[in-house]
Amino acid sequence: MGKNGTRSWSRRDFLKGAAAGTVSVAALGAMAGCSPQQTSSGASEPTASTEAGSYDVMKELSTFNRGEKPDAKAPATPEEYITMKGDGVLSAGGGCDPLGIKPADFMLNKPAWLGDAPEVTDIADTEECDVLVIGAGNAGTTSALRCQEEGASVILAEMQTYDEYDEYACDMACYNSKLFLDKGTPEIDATEVFNEYMRLSRGHAHQKIVRDYATRSGEMLDWLTGHIPAEYVEKYAKTSNYKGNENFNGECCGQKSWPAMTQWRDEETNINMWPFVIRSVHTAFEEAGGAIKWGYQGVVLVQDGDAVTGAVFQDVDGAYHRINAKAVVVAAGDFGGNPDMRLDLADTMRNLAWSYGNDRTDASSIGGMGRDGSGIRMCLWAGGTMEGGPRAGQSCGINGVPGFAFGGAWPCFGNDGKRFMNETMVKHGSNGYLDMLPEGQLLVNVTDANWEEYLSHQGFGHETMDRSSDYMVAEVRENMANYKTGKDGFDVRAFSRFGKEYSTVYAADTLEELADIVGYSGEAKESFLAEVERYNELCAKGHDDDWGCDPQNLLPIKDAPFFASFGTTGGNPSGGLCQHAAVCTDGGYRVLTGDKQPIPGLYAAGNTCGQRYGIQYATPTAGNSCGSALTSGYCAAESVIADLA
Template sequence: MTAPKSTEVFSRIPIPFYTAVIVNPAEKGGREMAQISRRDFLKGSVATGMLGAVAATGLGCAPAQQTSSEALSETGTVADAAETSSWRVAPESVAEDAIVDETVADIVVIGAGHAGTATARSAAEKSGKSVVLLEALEEQYYTIIGNDIGHLNSQYLKDHGVPEVDPVEFFNDWMMRSQNAANPSLIMQYATRSGEAVDWFLEKVPAELLETMTISYWPRHENMLDEIAGQKFWTGTVQWGMGNEHNMTEVYQAIFASLAELPNLQLIFDRKGVYLEKDGDAVTGVVCVDAAGTYHRYRANEAVVLAAGDFSADKEMMTDLCVTANDCLQEGITEWHDAMGGKDGSGIKMGVWAGGRLEPRPLGSMNGDFAIPSMNPGVGIYLDEKGNRYCNEFFGDPTWTGKPAARIKQNVYYTLFDSKLKETCTYSVSGHTCFDPQEQNIANIAAQFDQGLANGAEGDGRGTYVAEDWDTLAQYMGIEGEAKENMMASIERYNELAKVGVDEDFGKDSRVLFTLDTPPFMGVVAGPDHVGGVMVTVGGLMTDKYCNVLGESLDPIPGLYAAGNCLGQRFGAAYFSPIPGVSIGSAITLGYTLGEHLAES
């Protein structure tokens, strides 16, 4: 499937061959982040903050405008020229004689990730229109980030006993979390149609892969919480990869194979978008480059869809757009790490160069403006470098609970538990990186206490120590002097509050306010590498309810659409997760509905 299929619905125009190369890689650098995979975490490791190591993602082709920086001055996206970042300046167009061929289709989708694949497949299945799906990676290197699909009310969930969710309740919780900054039309589509979209997605997944798919937080432990700190949580995540023998990349490889059955859809690998082409105000196509440096043109009769992913690998864009996360960095202590997902923002750049308007800053990111200094659930106590408690350890999921940690001095963090963790860990919520209290996971926690005692002062090599008394634990953790005195005072104060059942200091919910008085005790030491690591960004281009990209005047740009992490106004200023996997779930859902719209319009 690396080359277009021969079919009459596509028009292919050969052009004399010339060689040209674009060299504009996203700059990557910074220290490597100490991290632990969520799989290791579920096996009982509680040592680190940034849970959930991920594979490098498949970057979709990313388009740009054919004109130079004149487009930027015309759109006026930056009021002050001094604020203009270099990424906002469009490149020069490629010489016509360097473009070796041209393919014409009704719909061109740039990026074969979650959203792009859903958009292309939906549009092709629901119409006879010709669709080209372009992917930047070569087929043998294709991988996709994430293994969780968060959604509501699919038949699959119902068949497995998961209760139905009120879409309006879910919608209002989402809009509250986004401070009403999300696009309400898009979020209501997600709330009301994600179950339908996921059932449709699963139709192309082979039986042998479906058999290994699991539902997170199901069966649901009786101690799990549906709401805490004003945030609601639901069960609705299907996943691969978390201890399973298969992962989402394998799922997509199977889906790609099934796309060969659609005669009006071409999947073409090794096509990296360079810029968008326009006819007047309308976007009409994209010029791509392959790994050999050869250019190709794809013209769209009706629509070009930007689904090329986020911008977490472009540090200039991160600094410019993720203002809150950037401001949480502390000079000499923390800095941007290499992006886990590794996407260069090319789709969003090209959309901006074509006149598209970004949602208001700050744009959100998955991690970055919050830090996870230890495992979740937060039934223990969080201490700063001076041994003082500094926040409510269970203010919803870590996307909210972890914000204070990103806003204090980031040299070192401490977290303390007692042996009741083997029971109190079941008081969890179904949110981002939260503990899933299944029987094996609980047993892993118990085993880690036993192993920790055996490890003694050596710990587990990842910052976790276990001791029979607080004095010994403090010694293992390197807490001494005034910090140790403060630690002991913090524990005493915390236990006083827990016995009364009211946290007068930080407002922790009494349901998760447990005394720390039963040995052995566990301590976790986390360093500054727990700040500045971003999995993906979740902000992008503004659109209408049909995902039609808006220009600076907030009028739709004819022929230009956005999906996935190129699409803005899903989360507002910060990421959150009432169900794990909502980023992927919304990408698939809104790709499905966008494809439907393009098929019908």
């Protein structure tokens, strides 16, 4: 495992750090080969025959929160929810065990993990509705509620039980929402947002889907908060960075970013409240006349010819139920928790593992988190296709340097004491080369007494302190003011994580003492001191001749006390979070066949809907994965209603 200072990293640390988007090389590197619900022995024996493509894929459905905790009780109040969440660690459930696919069955036209659509004849009952939505996460919930409000009769089916329901959504970026504009945030040119996302996707994303997100996410958030109790919005909705970083010019190294992220936090505990708050949206849906089927695992879509006319579900007791509908929206999440789908489909992850000499046919060689891919498989059985590659997986191969507890992009020095990168290019989508560092490489971030002023020059992505979160800013200031010099370091609140987490920061009165603390000696120490001097000369010049740091972030390391955050690489590639690659859709979120014709009656939203990011997740504003998912459900509902009319 990699180490940050003297501390080992675990999956628990990874999930908490992932919420912040500032996970260190050590933390992400340590995750390679790990996945939710993965067996300790790696691949298991095939569950059916070993004939190519004949594995029993129904054995590979998630059981996450489907009766695992018979004594579970859904929280009825925010206080009960906070108590239940404990220290606030985010959930990463929803995955499943590998099938044990043999190399000969790998990468087939009919993949072994897909096989044939199951035939279910023992149906306990059948219900009818206008619109069936599969998945009660962000995308499915917004889609179901909007369709119901537009006059359709809607059934929302969720594989988790009501009492066990949880999700790992946290940040949501939504542009030009009233929540921000009412606080004085300038209106953002949504066409600039759209163009930035398309540039970052290198044109591989679907322009209509990306434009919907850029231009309508604020509208969606305002509509959504109208269905959430006002006291929850007032108490928990934190509009991050709305005060802005007064010295940031809006662009860093050609990458634009904007203040638009909302987080739902309890100030006393800092726990992510969205998994509780979204229950009030479920209630609003039911009060509007919709019905929710809890514990309904989607099994297969029902078709009349090519048209999709419903779906079959299995409840937690094993009984099968059929729901007929005029339109079906599949919002059942990604395939990041399915080891076999991840191995076959996530080509960037598979080949990144291979670049480390790992077995590219071994499902345990690449890690990840997320759902079981059942929604995507149902769409493929109905005639849908997966989007093209590269399929990177969210943040796969994208490590960040260790970073300070309060965020920020800082001068970074390597194993030999020398700078080795442009530190201002730290957003998702720009640091993949850090995965190529060997194990045990020392990475050191350094700043000085002017650390908070320096933060005011940095952007709105994952790389900076949220200066509008006064309750956290105050504690960080207090921690830094009460610094302790020496090798033991001192605790500073980990700014962007959920729950009250702290990270170790090291302080010294001189740069020589700081070099000793982080582990530089001999030639490496001499190089470090010379490199800081060189860096300060470049700051005075206003141009980084060595690595091209953005001039607005060229701020010298000159005033004591001096601070450091450091870690060592884990020697493994970062496996990524959930998967954004999914089924092909048109501009109306209709699932497409191989000849790019819509399948009548079938729509996809959220992480079941592909082409949202093209080649890699990117964050001009932190939290756009959830914001994009919510918006896709909102807009998919619009297409459904229009088609039904």
